[in-house]
Structures are given as C-alpha cells and as structure tokens.
Amino acid sequence: MKIEDFAVTTPVFKLEEFFHGKLKGWGTTLSRFGAFENRFTIDAEGIYDPKAHTLALKEVYRFDDGHTDTLIWTIIKRSDADYEGRESLIEGLAQGSQAGSAFNWKYTRAVPAKDGSKTSFGFTDWFWLIEPTVMAAHASLTKLGIEVARLSAFYQKI
Numbered sequence: 001m002k003i004e005d006f007a008v009t010t011p012v013f014k015l016e017e018f019f020h021g022k023l024k025g026w027g028t029t030l031s032r033f034g035a036f037e038n039r040f041t042i043d044a045e046g047i048y049d050p051k052a053h054t055l056a057l058k059e060v061y062r063f064d065d066g067h068t069d070t071l072i073w074t075i076i077k078r079s080d081a082d083y084e085g086r087e088s089l090i091e092g093l094a095q096g097s098q099a100g101s102a103f104n105w106k107y108t109r110a111v112p113a114k115d116g117s118k119t120s121f122g123f124t125d126w127f128w129l130i131e132p133t134v135m136a137a138h139a140s141l142t143k144l145g146i147e148v149a150r151l152s153a154f155y156q157k158i
Contacts, residue, residue: 001126009100013129016055016077018157019046025059027137027153032146039064042153053077067114091120103127111141121148133157 025042046057057073075085075096085094087109094107105125110118122142129135139151 003097003099003102003104006100006102006128009102011101011129011132013098013101013103013127013135015075015083015096015098015103015127016046016048016050016053018129018135018155019044019055019057020048021046022158023155024158025137025153025155027151030150030152032148037149040153042155044155063114065114067112069112089118101129119143 023042023044023046025044026040027042028039029037031037040061040063042059042061044057044059046055048055053076055073055075055077057071057075059071059073061069061071063069071087071089073085073087075083077083081098083096083098085096085105085107087094089110089112091108091110094105096103096105103126105127106123108120108122110120112118122145123139124142125137125139127135127137133156135155137151137153137155140147141149141151
C-alpha cells in the first residue's frame with residue numbers, strides 16, 4: 001500500500017484539522033500470529049497553531065491491564081502533504097505523508113510496559129478518515145524488521 005493510492009479518495013484527511021480539539025478512541029492489539037493481546041481506550045487533545053504550522057497533541061492510552069502510555073507530540077506541517085513529529089520516546093523524527101483520505105506515519109518508539117520496562121518498536125501507522133468526525137487507524141509494530149503486533153483503533157471527535 002502506498003500513500004499515492006489514496007490521492008483521489010474523500011473525505012480529505014488533514015491531520016491538523018482532525019486532531020485539533022478533543023477526541024476519544026478505542027482499539028485492540030493482536031500478536032504477530034493474530035492472537036488477541038489487549039484492548040485500550042484513548043483520550044486525546046490537540047491544538048493546532050496555523051501560524052507556526054504546528055500541532056501540539058497529547059494522547060493517553062489506557063490498557064485493559066491497568067497501565068497507561070502518554071504520548072505528547074509536536075507535529076510540524078512541512079508542506080501540504082508532508083509532516084514530521086517529535087515525541088520524547090521516539091528515536092529521531094516521525095515522518096508522515098497525507099493524500100486524499102489517508103495519512104501514513106513511520107517512526108521508532110520505546111514503548112513502556114506495565115512493569116515500567118521499555119521495548120523499542122518500529123511503527124508504520126495508517127490513518128483513514130471515514131467521515132469528518134471518525135477516523136480508523138492501523139499500526140504495524142516491528143522488531144528487527146519482523147512484524148510482532150498489529151494495532152487497530154477508531155477515533156471520534158467529541
């Protein structure tokens with residue numbers, strides 16, 4: 001799948017518009033072989049500064065085993081279709097591209113576990129705007145180039 005495949009799809013997904021404001025999300029994680037691992041909820045809030053082309057986004061993931069993971073993003077819109085992001089547990093920068101109803105995001109992040117340990121995973125995220133207030137997300141998590149888990153989630157603007 002390539003971002004260009006979505007160039008003519010609608011509604012058009014603009015990351016900075018969708019994530020501006022409050023959102024709620026729900027999702028699941030499946031293992032490499034398709035076994036259910038967990039479910040989670042997401043509370044998110046973003047503020048887009050159009051003058052600086054910057055989205056400040058906070059996401060709080062609450063997993064069914066009781067642990068949480070908080071991501072505090074600074075996302076810069078570099079062009080109509082290109083974005084880069086920073087977050088404290090990301091190695092380097094997250095790189096993203098948008099076309100039509102889709103957004104693709106790639107990065108490596110140290111993910112905290114319930115016991116406080118962290119494991120570094122490569123992420124390839126896909127977001128698809130379903131309607132103006134609903135988005136579907138899919139993430140492939142890799143370790144040493146091998147997919148180890150898949151995450152699926154839905155976000156709704158509230």
